[in-house]
Amino acid sequence: MIDMIETKIDLVEMGKQAKAAGIKLAQATTEQKNAAIMAIADALEANRETILAANKQDVDEARTNGTDEIWIKDRLDLVKRMTGMIEDVRKVATLPDPVGKSFDEHTLDNGLKVSKRRTPLGVLGVIYEARPNVTIDVAVLAIKSGNAAIMRGGKEAMRSNLAMIKVLRETLESCGLPADIIQYIESTDRKYVGEMLRLHQYIDLIIPRGGNDLHKLCRENSTIPVITGGIGVCHLFVDESADLDAALPVIHNAKTQRPATCNAVETILVHEKVAAAFLPRLVDYLGKDGVTFRAEPQALALLKGHEDKVQLAGKDDFDTEWYALILSLKVVNGLDEAIEHIRQHSTQHSDGILTRDMTNANRFLDEIDSAAVYLNASTRFTDGGALGLGAEIAVSTQKLHARGPMGLEELTTYKWVIIGDGHIRP
Amino acid sequence: MIDMIETKIDLVEMGKQAKAAGIKLAQATTEQKNAAIMAIADALEANRETILAANKQDVDEARTNGTDEIWIKDRLDLVKRMTGMIEDVRKVATLPDPVGKSFDEHTLDNGLKVSKRRTPLGVLGVIYEARPNVTIDVAVLAIKSGNAAIMRGGKEAMRSNLAMIKVLRETLESCGLPADIIQYIESTDRKYVGEMLRLHQYIDLIIPRGGNDLHKLCRENSTIPVITGGIGVCHLFVDESADLDAALPVIHNAKTQRPATCNAVETILVHEKVAAAFLPRLVDYLGKDGVTFRAEPQALALLKGHEDKVQLAGKDDFDTEWYALILSLKVVNGLDEAIEHIRQHSTQHSDGILTRDMTNANRFLDEIDSAAVYLNASTRFTDGGALGLGAEIAVSTQKLHARGPMGLEELTTYKWVIIGDGHIRP
Numbered sequence: 001m002i003d004m005i006e007t008k009i010d011l012v013e014m015g016k017q018a019k020a021a022g023i024k025l026a027q028a029t030t031e032q033k034n035a036a037i038m039a040i041a042d043a044l045e046a047n048r049e050t051i052l053a054a055n056k057q058d059v060d061e062a063r064t065n066g067t068d069e070i071w072i073k074d075r076l077d078l079v080k081r082m083t084g085m086i087e088d089v090r091k092v093a094t095l096p097d098p099v100g101k102s103f104d105e106h107t108l109d110n111g112l113k114v115s116k117r118r119t120p121l122g123v124l125g126v127i128y129e130a131r132p133n134v135t136i137d138v139a140v141l142a143i144k145s146g147n148a149a150i151m152r153g154g155k156e157a158m159r160s161n162l163a164m165i166k167v168l169r170e171t172l173e174s175c176g177l178p179a180d181i182i183q184y185i186e187s188t189d190r191k192y193v194g195e196m197l198r199l200h201q202y203i204d205l206i207i208p209r210g211g212n213d214l215h216k217l218c219r220e221n222s223t224i225p226v227i228t229g230g231i232g233v234c235h236l237f238v239d240e241s242a243d244l245d246a247a248l249p250v251i252h253n254a255k256t257q258r259p260a261t262c263n264a265v266e267t268i269l270v271h272e273k274v275a276a277a278f279l280p281r282l283v284d285y286l287g288k289d290g291v292t293f294r295a296e297p298q299a300l301a302l303l304k305g306h307e308d309k310v311q312l313a314g315k316d317d318f319d320t321e322w323y324a325l326i327l328s329l330k331v332v333n334g335l336d337e338a339i340e341h342i343r344q345h346s347t348q349h350s351d352g353i354l355t356r357d358m359t360n361a362n363r364f365l366d367e368i369d370s371a372a373v374y375l376n377a378s379t380r381f382t383d384g385g386a387l388g389l390g391a392e393i394a395v396s397t398q399k400l401h402a403r404g405p406m407g408l409e410e411l412t413t414y415k416w417v418i419i420g421d422g423h424i425r426p
Numbered sequence: 427m428i429d430m431i432e433t434k435i436d437l438v439e440m441g442k443q444a445k446a447a448g449i450k451l452a453q454a455t456t457e458q459k460n461a462a463i464m465a466i467a468d469a470l471e472a473n474r475e476t477i478l479a480a481n482k483q484d485v486d487e488a489r490t491n492g493t494d495e496i497w498i499k500d501r502l503d504l505v506k507r508m509t510g511m512i513e514d515v516r517k518v519a520t521l522p523d524p525v526g527k528s529f530d531e532h533t534l535d536n537g538l539k540v541s542k543r544r545t546p547l548g549v550l551g552v553i554y555e556a557r558p559n560v561t562i563d564v565a566v567l568a569i570k571s572g573n574a575a576i577m578r579g580g581k582e583a584m585r586s587n588l589a590m591i592k593v594l595r596e597t598l599e600s601c602g603l604p605a606d607i608i609q610y611i612e613s614t615d616r617k618y619v620g621e622m623l624r625l626h627q628y629i630d631l632i633i634p635r636g637g638n639d640l641h642k643l644c645r646e647n648s649t650i651p652v653i654t655g656g657i658g659v660c661h662l663f664v665d666e667s668a669d670l671d672a673a674l675p676v677i678h679n680a681k682t683q684r685p686a687t688c689n690a691v692e693t694i695l696v697h698e699k700v701a702a703a704f705l706p707r708l709v710d711y712l713g714k715d716g717v718t719f720r721a722e723p724q725a726l727a728l729l730k731g732h733e734d735k736v737q738l739a740g741k742d743d744f745d746t747e748w749y750a751l752i753l754s755l756k757v758v759n760g761l762d763e764a765i766e767h768i769r770q771h772s773t774q775h776s777d778g779i780l781t782r783d784m785t786n787a788n789r790f791l792d793e794i795d796s797a798a799v800y801l802n803a804s805t806r807f808t809d810g811g812a813l814g815l816g817a818e819i820a821v822s823t824q825k826l827h828a829r830g831p832m833g834l835e836e837l838t839t840y841k842w843v844i845i846g847d848g849h850i851r852p
Contacts, residue, residue: 023769027793100792106814112803114813119795121825200645204825219626223645225652225826246848253850343449352844365843366526367453369545377538377846386851387540387842388532399547399630399839400651401827413825416813417791418778420803422672424679425812 011195014150014183015202018123021180022148026120028177030097036175037140041089043171044136047163048082054163055079055132062156074260075130076156085133088391092140095390098409099146102417113419118412120146121204125196125224127152128209132160138207139168139182141393145411148181150203152196154210155188162186197222207394227406229371229397232262232349233321234379237338237364239355240271244278246376247354248285251327253378256289260323262395263350263372263382267318267328269338275331276302283309286327295329302331318345335360339367346370349397350379371397371404437621440576440609441628444549447606448574452546454603456523462601463566467515469597470562473589474508480589481505481558488582500686501556502582511559514817518566521816524835525572528843539845544838546572548630551622551650553578555636558586564633565594565608567819571837574607576629578622580636581614588612623648633820653832655797655823658688658775659747660805663764663790665781666697670704672802673780674711677753679804682715686749688821689776689798689808693744693754695764701757702728709735712753721755728757744771761786765793772796775823776805797823797830 025033044051055078062072078085098118105115124147128134135153142149153161161184169179185192197206197218206226208218218226236254238247254265270278279302283293287309294313295303303310310329317328318341332338342351352374353364365373372382382404384392389407396402402410451459470477481504488498504511524544531541550573554560561579568575579587587610595605611618623632623644632652634644644652662680664673680691696704705728709719713735720739721729729736736755743754744767758764768777778800779790791799798808808830810818815833822828828836 023793023795026795108814112807117791122795219649225824243848249850250848257851365543367449369449369452369548370841372842372844375845377844377849378851380851381538381844381846381849382842387844388534398651403839404842413829415796416798416808416830417801418798418803418807418813419801420807422669422676423803423807424675425683425804425806 009185009187009192011185011192011199012202014185015123015199017180018148018150018183019202021178022120022122022146024178025143025148025181026099026146028146030099032175032177033097033144033146034093036143036172036177037089037093039175040136040140040168040171041086041093043167044082044086044089044164047167051160051163051167052078052082054159058132058157058159067156076132076160078132078160081133085136089136089140092144092391095144095408097144098412103414110423111421112423115417116414117417118409118414121411121413122147123203124149124411125199125203125206126150126209127193127196127206127214127218129154129211129214130156131209132157132164134209135161135164135184136168137391138393141391141408141411143172143181145408147411148183150183150185150196152185152193158188193217194221197224200224209394225401227394227396227398227401229349229395230262231321231347231397232264233267233319233345233347234263234265234349235267235269235342235346235351236265236374236379237269237332237335237342237353238271238274238278239335239338239353239357239360240273241356241360242271242274242354243356244274244281247278248282250354250376250378251282252286252289254380255286255291255327256325257378257380259325261380262321263379264323265327265379266320266322267330267345269330269332269341270299271338272298272331272333275299279303279329280306282329289325291325291327293327293329296331298331299329321347335363339364342368342370347397349395350374350382352377352379371395435611435613435618437611437618437625438628440611441549441625443606444574444576444609445628447604448546448548448572450604451569451574451607452525452572454572456525458601458603459523459570459572460519462569462598462603463515463519465601466562466566466594466597467512467519469593470508470512470515470590473593477586477589477593478504478508480585484558484583484585493582502558502586504558504586507559511562515562515566518570518817521570521834523570524838529840536849537847538849541843542840543843544835544840547837547839548573549628550575550837551625551629551632552576553619553622553632553634553636553640553644555580555640556582557635558583558590560635561587561590561610562594563817564819567817567834567837569598569607571834573837574609576609576611576622578611578619584614619643620647623650626650635820651827653820653822653824653827655775655821656688657747657773657823658690659693659745659771659773660689660691660775661693661695661768661772661777662691662800662805663695663758663761663768663779664697664700664704665761665764665779665783665786666699667782667786668697668700668780669782670700670707673704674707676780676802676804677708678712678715680806681712681717681753682751683804683806685751687806688747689805691753691805692746692748693756693771695756695758695767696725697764698724698757698759701725705729705755706732708755715751717751717753719753719755722757724757725755747773761789765790768794768796773823775821776800776808778803778805797821
């Protein structure tokens with residue numbers, strides 16, 4: 001791997017430093033934080049060549065190791081991503097600062113003035129795979145929300161990450177903020193992940209950014225609250241009364257616009273009364289863009305003549321997140337069966353109904369218990385940017401703290417502020 | 427222990443049943459839930475003698491085992507508590523139902539209608555010690571917030587709990603709701619606690635109700651999010667400008683009104699400029715009601731002649747939750763030292779400042795990162811009832827999901843509801 005001496009890392013010391021730095025950052029004004037964020041954007045511009053040179057070493061090594069070229073381009077290579085990444089940093093400076101916002105203000109009958117006030121969580125622990133741009137995303141969202149962050153990125157992107165961390169820490173210091181707001185675990189040894197997950201004295205929240213295995217590892221080993229998410233077996237149900245002409249582009253978008261994302265649709269459920277009319281059109285419409293299909297027997301029977309694109313669904317196909325141009329198809333006898341199928345197979349990320357029947361629409365939106373429920377729209381909108389949060393640190397599919405896309409506000413907590421005048425409890 | 431056959435308990439089966447029952451309850455109307463809650467109050471009245479007879483067996487056994495009588499009266503005995511418990515049940519029926527409430531409604535530029543809608547969490551896992559009234563509290567709050575609950579109470583209260591669980595389940599059924607909304611682990615075998623903590627496929631939230639060891643056990647072994655809390659090393663800082671006459675009854679209330687609660691104050695920090703005037707008065711004022719004191723050297727030096735009530739503070743005294751009429755005393759040289767001491771020693775439950783200086787007040791309220799921060803009031807108000815939540819399932823001292831007193835709304839999550847008209851993501 002990387003030609004670096006593996007020094008022993010003292011995570012407790014890192015935790016202490018992060019906590020102390022976080023306390024200072026929590027007192028920074030919005031203007032100070034925004035100035036630091038704009039300075040980071042400028043510093044990334046100024047150090048663009050150094051960062052890209054480090055990134056090229058990572059990319060070259062991945063190629064030497066025979067890594068898939070699509071994976072390299074999609075996840076590791078920063079060349080085409082750098083400009084957009086810097087623009088995104090500047091955008092975070094323009095977002096509203098959630099910290100210090102007062103809400104639920106009221107005066108009790110006894111005269112006590114009670115309110116809640118948003119405060120930073122403290123220290124974020126972020127564990128991520130490849131995608132070195134996450135380093136910048138997370139750092140800037142952490143700074144804006146008043147949180148310190150301890151990060152541990154994937155080994156494939158180590159040189160890129162270290163180059164960016166250096167820029168981040170130097171810029172923070174030059175702006176009069178502690179460099180220790182942003183810390184990085186400079187080791188590929190997995191034992192530090194385990195140690196990090198038990199550092200509850202110093203880390204307030206673990207955010208895993210990666211696949212199912214990483215989320216499972218965090219959930220099972222962490223003594224710190226974990227935001228799990230990002231896994232999406234998403235469904236669209238084409239109801240009897242759906243506008244079939246409108247359904248085709250919605251499903252096309254949900255499947256093909258970015259098939260490797262968690263909000264891409266994986267399964268289409270079709271009401272039996274429209275299945276014969278709709279399924280062949282669907283296969284033609286998406287098939288011309290390379291989509292292939294896995295159909296259960298009743299759906300397959302309606303797709304005679306499409307055998308080049310459709311095969312019989314296997315046992316686990318309805319529980320599979322394809323990350324690819326593959327779509328599972330199933331005929332259902334109505335809304336109840338659709339809801340039941342989704343309850344059994346959904347990862348509770350994003351599920352939708354296409355219908356013109358508002359009774360069915362309302363039942364679906366009520367009864368499907370997913371982070372995002374849709375009526376007559378593509379599931380691809382489950383995203384902090386698309387839903388107006390301005391930025392996104394993760395998509396949560398668990399139910400505690402935050403559900404669905406998490407932006408700046410979801411990186412805060414609140415405290416109760418209680419103001420009296422010598423009040424005692426009777 | 428209890429003369430009961432320890433049958434093998436299938437927690438996975440319980441989890442499945444709870445999940446299915448929770449899905450049905452989530453669709454119940456507010457009226458249905460309130461009717462069930464009122465019926466539970468009536469059934470508790472009707473079965474009062476049966477429940478108290480079971481409770482008497484628990485109490486008698488505790489006495490036979492030589493359990494401390496104060497503990498029995500405070501935690502186990504339901505005789506004096508039963509009427510209040512039934513009144514509290516009826517009160518929950520009058521509280522607003524958080525489920526289904528829509529918020530953050532807005533329309534995006536592309537015409538997508540976006541909102542968030544409150545939904546139940548699903549299944550609560552509640553692990554508690556003694557205090558059989560928790561069984562009813564939790565069950566009724568779970569029902570009102572649309573959640574199923576799997577409970578595991580302390581072995582000392584097993585008969586009392588089972589008698590109440592029987593009433594709860596029979597009443598739910600008679601109201602047309604599934605009995606499995608409320609389930610109880612009928613075993614004193616601790617292995618089931620471990621199993622329960624890893625049942626993340628079926629349980630959405632673990633709420634421990636008990637001491638530090640129980641919270642630690644849950645945090646370290648659970649794969650399910652845990653609400654930790656209830657541990658309170660709380661502080662009041664008497665600033666230079668405090669109204670010393672008003673400070674005395676506030677501190678008296680915070681220490682003596684219910685010393686065994688988590689929001690009782692444990693440490694008083696006094697500004698050095700008022701310490702000589704205030705400390706002797708404080709010791710006299712609280713001392714006459716049986717409070718004794720642990721003072722660090724500078725405070726002790728100001729308390730000559732009070733040696734009968736004051737002793738030198740030991741090494742760990744400033745980190746101790748006394749649960750008793752004991753108060754730690756320390757002189758500080760100003761606000762900064764007070765804040766620093768609280769950061770080092772607070773469990774981030776409830777901390778307050780007594781001052782007439784609004785600059786100092788605002789700095790304290792801003793910089794102290796506790797679930798509740800107070801100005802000129804007793805810390806005893808950190809309680810769902812006292813702060814207007816109407817009821818309380820726990821007091822959280824962690825930062826995720828909910829902080830401080832948790833009522834009905836804190837037992838819910840939300841989903842994003844997104845309504846389009848054939849919308850696709852560009």
